[in-house]
Amino acid sequence: MSEEATSYDASNIQVLEGWEAVRKRPGMYIGSTSERGLRQMVFEVADRAVNEVLDGRAASVDVTLTPDGGVCVADDGPGISTPLTEAGAATGSGTTIAFWPDADIFGAAEFSFDGLVERFRELAFLNQGLEISLTDLRRPDDSCSVRLRFPGGARDFVAFLDGHSAASAPMDTIAFEHEDPRMAGVMKVAFRWCSCPEKRVRSFANSRPTVDGTHAVGFRDGMRAAVIAYAREQGLLTATDPDFDADRISEGLTAVVSVKLDRPEFEGSTRGVLGNAEVRDCVGQAVQDHLGRWLKDDPERAAAVIDRIVQCARRD
CATH class of the missing domain: 3.30.230.10 (Ribosomal Protein S5; domain 2)
Structure with a gap:
């Protein structure tokens, strides 16, 4: 093998900026691009809402699997402190984050309702006073929902x-x-x-x-x-x-x-x-x-x- 073919220096290093790096190696951030990785994405987003409850700023967390394949995580806290935009009258406060997995990265993988329930149940057991609901609306004729709260910890x-x-x-x-x-x-x-x-x-x-x-x-x-x-x-x-x-x-x-x-x-x-x-x-x-x-x-x-x-x- 020639020296020219094996040479490697700083010019060979590729620098990826922002989300480009995440999309290039998503497994480094969420563990995998299988169903396990999908679940981890939900947990990462839900952690922020859970912390709102544990810090006394919110009372509950609601997670919904939507019919279009997305996930919606909502809490009833004071809301994220970002620039305000007038959108009409409000009946309460809180933060809602929705996202949709990229099929180019995750392929045909789907969220496991039972897998999500298992982890959210653990969180509810380990944190007395925390209330989490999980609703699956992906199949309108077979929707299901659970509410998890365990005062006995x-x-x-x-x-x-x-x-x-x-x-x-x-x-x-x-x-x-x-x-x-x-x-x-x-x-x-x-x-x-x-x-x-x-x-x-x-x-x-x-x-x-x-x-x-x-x-x-x-x-x-x-x-x-x-x-x-x-x-x-x-x-x-x-x-x-x-x-x-x-x-x-x-x-x-x-x-x-x-x-x-x-x-x-x-x-x-x-x-x-x-x-x-x-x-x-x-x-x-x-x-x-x-x-x-x-x-x-x-x-x-x-x-x-x-x-x-x-x-x-x-x-x-």
Whole structure:
């Protein structure tokens, strides 16, 4: 191969301006040009409206999938502060943003109503007081609509994740909210054990779902420390018995672990793993304190939980 064919210098660099850069590589901004990317576009637009509600400037968010393939996101806040144009009498205030996906980029991909509902349901669970409605008008003869609001917050989220298993739970849901200046943020945690063997633990950072991170590790640390300490105090573990491992303790556990931080630090560009080191100790200590107190205050149910863990450990 000749030197001329392999030469590369500043003259080969192409500078893209404004929206041209976004259209050239849309996956860099919304993850993909598939249905997943379409959903992300809705979430990015809806985040502004959601923040209006969380900041106390609005009461609700309404998202509509329109018959012409567009999306309309509206809130009842004070409105975006842009140059005013007289358009007639108004009956209220708010902001409405509408957009239509470009078929040249997304092809025939369509919004998944169920996928949007799942994410908006998470937001409503994680943010008490937030009300979101989603309406699908794309097929007039088969339109549908849901309104999502959960005053119980993370506690309601745990009940939802449990589904039909909730009736066989050996304990009430432990739920608490705690602000810790060491991590410059607030944690919301809810959990309980059920008789089914599956583990359902969901973690979030600033309302975004995470696959792992220091908040999730801290939760596991706190659970393990509280259970082991109680079991040894009550003689349910002898001096020669090994400590329970985290897998045994989490069998049958349903939990939601959510933190909101002023300065979140994520590992990787997908923001799926929280990296703030101080969060681990903060969450771990809070979970250990709350679970330890519950175990001591309700010895009958505590014994049922510990016995279940002991039996699981013996089977192994």
